Each structure stands twice: as structure tokens, then as C-alpha cells.
Amino acid sequence: MTIDLTALKADNLARWQRARSTSDFASVARRLVTGKSRYQAVSVQAGVPWYVIAVIHERESSQSWTASLAQGDPWDHVSVHVPAGRGPFKSWEDAAVDALVNCAPYAARWKDWSIGGTLTLLEQYNGLGYARRGVPSPYIWAGTDQYRSGKYVRDGVYDPDAVDKQLGCAGLLLAMKALDASIFPSTASVPSVPPPSQATPAQPPSIAHPAKGSIGDLVASLVRAVILTFKRS
Incomplete structure (x- = not known):
């Protein structure tokens, strides 16, 4: 089943606009913002916003600097989980760049870093199995009122009653945005000419x-x- 990514972006944006936290995201959000400089170093090389890298790092390895951004395996060994066969790398940053540039869903090629686009890229990072079922992905929405239950407990096995206990990316981004205004910055442009009330009269x-x-x-x-x-x- 092919997923309409444009429709998924719209769905994710709508969920973002009405989402309310049901968990405490604040302490984890502060911890992720503290790592901003390291995430920015990877962002410069991969072209992925630093805060996107941060929430992936949290979901994949609870922000462990000894674990790869790709799947949480140690970056100084060859990975055994999907994507397998990556590494070893010289540093966490090198492994992170490889994950974003050379591994599906190839986040470095993604161009839409709007809110809906960002959440959709993050959903692809975990897989579109939830979208195929028409349910919110816990990878994105766990810890908010947009998610109650349902989880892939292992590859290809979905349990509708299982509950994802990890904090989801959307709630983390909402909490991080309250701490750092560079997250989803305004794209509004300054008018090139003054409005009529401010224009110099002829x-x-x-x-x-x-x-x-x-x-x-x-x-x-x-x-x-x-x-x-x-x-x-």
C-alpha cells in the first residue's frame, strides 16, 4: 500500500495543532537542548535541522552518545540491527551523518522542514506501518492525547493493546520549542514596501x-x- 505523503503531512499538522501533552516532556526537552552544539555540527554536514536530529537521538537510543543515530547500536562496532552493516565510525557525529545521508529514509534529501513535513519525515524514519493502518504513530505522538495504544512489538507484529512508553517526537519538539525559539522558526517575510498608511504621500x-x-x-x-x-x- 502506497502512502500519500501529502495527505500524511496534512494529518500530522492537524494533530500537532490540536495535540495536548499527557506526559512530562520538560526534563527530557532540556536535556536535548543542552546537546544543541553537537547536533548543529551534524546539521551543517547533513542539512537536517538540529532539533530533528535531537529527537531521533532520543527515540533511537535515549540520547546515548555511545549509540548510533541509525538504530541505537554502538557506533564503534559494525551494526547488527537495521540498518545493519554500518560502521564502525570514529565518532558519534560521523555515525550520525552516515545515518542521515546514507540510510533510509535518507533524511538529508528531505526538503520540507515545515511542521507537517518534519513530523512526516520522522514517521518515515520509524516506518509507515502505522500510517498504513490509519492510526497515529507512537514514535511521533506517544505522550500526547493523539495516541492511546497500538505498537509494533517486533518487526511486522502489531499489538493494538500495547502502549509505547517512550516520549514521542511531537511532544518533545513542543517542549523544546518552549525553550529555544530556533525550533520551527517563523518564515514570515518582511514586506518589501511599506503599507499605505506608512508610505510617503505623493x-x-x-x-x-x-x-x-x-x-x-x-x-x-x-x-x-x-x-x-x-x-x-
Whole structure:
């Protein structure tokens, strides 16, 4: 079943707009914001917003700096979980760049970092099995009123009664945004011209400044021509 990502973006945005926290995200949000400089170093190389990297890090490995962003395996060993066969790497940052650039869903190629687009990329990072079932992904919505139960307890096995105890990405981003204004910054542009109430009023026509195309403008042109001829003689 092919998922309509445009429709999923709209669904995720609508859920974001009405979501309310049912868990305490504050302490984890503060911890993730504290790691901002390390996430920014990866962001520069991969082109993925730092706060997206932060919430993936939390979901995949509870922000362990010894674990890969790709699947939580130790980054200084060859990974055994999907994506398997990655590494070893020289640093957490190198492993993170590899995860974002070279591993599905290839977050470094994603271009839509709006709220709906970001949440949809994050959902793809975990897999679209929930979207195929038409239910909210706990990877995104756990800890909010948009999620109650339902979880893939292992690959391909969905338990409708299981509850994801990890905090979801949406609630984490909401809590982080309250601490750091660079998260989902405003894209509103400054008007290129002032509004009518602030614009400089046009100068009314006068003898010194006749309206263009008027008889006064014609007479003024003739006078200027005469004066210019006189100066040249």
C-alpha cells in the first residue's frame, strides 16, 4: 500500500495543532537542548535541522552518545540491527551523518522542514506501518492525547493493546520549542514596501512641480530647453 505523503503531512499538522501533552516532556526537552552544539555540527554536514536530529537521538537510543543515530547500536562496532552493516565510525557525529545521508529514509534529501513535513519525515524514519493502518504513530505522538495504544512489538507484529512508553517526537519538539525559539522558526517575510498608511504621500502638482503630461509640464519643458540653449551660446 502506497502512502500519500501529502495527505500524511496534512494529518500530522492537524494533530500537532490540536495535540495536548499527557506526559512530562520538560526534563527530557532540556536535556536535548543542552546537546544543541553537537547536533548543529551534524546539521551543517547533513542539512537536517538540529532539533530533528535531537529527537531521533532520543527515540533511537535515549540520547546515548555511545549509540548510533541509525538504530541505537554502538557506533564503534559494525551494526547488527537495521540498518545493519554500518560502521564502525570514529565518532558519534560521523555515525550520525552516515545515518542521515546514507540510510533510509535518507533524511538529508528531505526538503520540507515545515511542521507537517518534519513530523512526516520522522514517521518515515520509524516506518509507515502505522500510517498504513490509519492510526497515529507512537514514535511521533506517544505522550500526547493523539495516541492511546497500538505498537509494533517486533518487526511486522502489531499489538493494538500495547502502549509505547517512550516520549514521542511531537511532544518533545513542543517542549523544546518552549525553550529555544530556533525550533520551527517563523518564515514570515518582511514586506518589501511599506503599507499605505506608512508610505510617503505623493507631492501634489504645483507650478514648480506640474503633473506629468499637463500643459504646465509642457511649458516647463520649453522653458528648460530655452535656458539650456542660452547657456550653450
